[in-house]
Structures are given as C-alpha cells and as structure tokens.
Amino acid sequence: SQTIHQWPATLVQPVGSPLSLECTVEGTSNPNLYWYRQAAGRGLQLLFYSVGIGQISSEVPQNLSASRPQDRQFILSSKKLLLSDSGFYLCAWRQTGHNSPLHFGNGTRLTVT
Amino acid sequence: AQSVTQLGSHVSVSEGALVLLRCNYSSSVPPYLFWYVQYPNQGLQLLLKYTSAATLVKGINGFEAEFKKSETSFHLTKPSAHMSDAAEYFCAVSSSSNTGKLIFGQGTTLQVKP
Numbered sequence: 001s002q003t004i005h006q007w008p009a010t011l012v013q014p015v016g017s018p019l020s021l022e023c024t025v026e027g028t029s030n031p032n033l034y035w036y037r038q039a040a041g042r043g044l045q046l047l048f049y050s051v052g053i054g055q056i057s058s059e060v061p062q063n064l065s066a067s068r069p070q071d072r073q074f075i076l077s078s079k080k081l082l083l084s085d086s087g088f089y090l091c092a093w094r095q096t097g098h099n100s101p102l103h104f105g106n107g108t109r110l111t112v113t
Numbered sequence: 114a115q116s117v118t119q120l121g122s123h124v125s126v127s128e129g130a131l132v133l134l135r136c137n138y139s140s141s142v143p144p145y146l147f148w149y150v151q152y153p154n155q156g157l158q159l160l161l162k163y164t165s166a167a168t169l170v171k172g173i174n175g176f177e178a179e180f181k182k183s184e185t186s187f188h189l190t191k192p193s194a195h196m197s198d199a200a201e202y203f204c205a206v207s208s209s210s211n212t213g214k215l216i217f218g219q220g221t222t223l224q225v226k227p
Contacts, residue, residue, distance in 0.1 A: 006156075032213040043218070043220050044157075044203065044217045044220075049212060051212070088154070090156055090157070094215075096213060098145045098209065099145045099162070099164040099207065101162050101215075102149075102157070102205075102215050104149075104156035105156050106155055106156045107154065107155065109154065
C-alpha cells in the first residue's frame with residue numbers, strides 16, 4: 001500500500017532563517033506531488049505541484065521554493081522565512097487520472113517568530 | 114474552469130441529528146468530485162469520491178453524498194451525527210487540465226453539540 005511521510009510535525013523558526021520541509025511517498029511510482037498551506041482559519045492554498053522529477057509549477061509568487069530531486073521526494077524550502085510564512089503545510093500525492101483522489105501527509109505546523 | 118462553493122463556513126448540529134454539508138460545483142466537463150475531512154492538526158482524509166459510476170456515493174464513517182447534475186450539487190450527509198464527526202470538511206473537484214490539481218472549497222467546520 002502507498003504511504004506518505006512528511007516531517008517534521010512541528011517547527012519553530014526565527015524570521016530570516018532558512019526552511020526545509022521534506023515529503024516522501026512510498027508504494028507508488030511517478031506520482032503527482034503537491035504542497036499546500038493552510039493559514040489559521042483559512043482554506044487550502046496550493047503552493048507548488050510537480051508532475052515529474054525536476055518539474056515544478058508555482059501557483060503563487062512568494063519567497064518559498066520547491067524541488068523534486070527524486071521521483072517520490074518533494075521538498076519545500078525558503079532561504080529567509082517571513083512572519084507570514086507561518087501556517088500548516090501539507091504535502092500530498094496523486095496518481096495521474098482525473099478520478100484519482102489526493103492523499104495527504106499529516107502536515108507540518110510552522111511558526112515563524 | 115472548475116470551481117467549488119461550500120455554503121456555510123460553520124454548521125452546528127446536535128448529536129444524533131442529521132448532518133448536511135452543502136457543496137455546489139461549476140464544471141464545463143463531467144466532474145470528478147471528492148469530500149475530505151480534516152481533524153485538528155492533521156492532514157485531510159478522503160471521505161468519498163464521485164467518479165460517475167453511481168450518483169449516490171457511500172463513504173467512510175457513515176457519510177454519503179449524492180451527485181445532482183441538474184442542481185450542480187454534491188452535498189454530504191450523515192443520518193445521525195456523532196461527537197467524533199466534529200471536524201472541518203472540504204469539497205473538491207478535479208481540474209480538467211493536465212496539471213492533476215484538485216480545486217477545493219473553503220471548507221465547512223462542523224460542530225456537534227451534546
């Protein structure tokens with residue numbers, strides 16, 4: 001069966017520090033991969049998605065970036081965190097095909113202080 | 114372009130009462146629709162999905178949803194609410210583009226009162 005791992009679960013970082021969140025998927029190949037963010041009391045905001053190794057699409061301009069160095073690995077990064085980067089970050093994967101559901105990781109709670 | 118509207122950001126029901134969470138979609142092609150549930154500080158969990166096989170879809174935890182093309186709706190229901198159903202619920206539609214994106218509604222927070 002397929003599983004998705006996302007870490008760390010919680011993170012407290014000072015403003016201006018770098019960020020690296022990692023997500024890996026097991027039990028499938030060539031998945032579509034996604035990074036979402038939830039700010040407090042708000043819905044899901046799609047940040048990045050990837051349909052293959054090295055292929056990253058950005059949905060919103062910001063100081064975050066994403067990379068996909070391996071087929072089942074998706075990394076969210078920042079060189080310098082802002083207070084507004086605080087939120088709940090969710091990684092998700094999906095098989096190709098419009099009827100395939102998204103499968104989410106357990107999320108990372110990021111607090112920028 | 115596809116879109117999803119969830120009517121009511123907060124819904125409150127008594128334990129044992131009917132749960133009805135509303136979702137309307139807009140799609141130029143036959144839609145694939147999904148309902149997800151999110152408990153505090155957790156990821157989203159798939160409740161059910163509509164993929165055109167049957168208009169009434171049964172999901173986990175006693176939830177079901179009915180696809181009504183004439184009303185462009187996909188409302189989520191449960192006959193009897195449990196305290197454990199308190200969570201946030203998201204409706205989503207699959208984008209018709211090749212990006213593989215799901216388009217989510219803004220979510221509905223379900224409160225269950227004892």
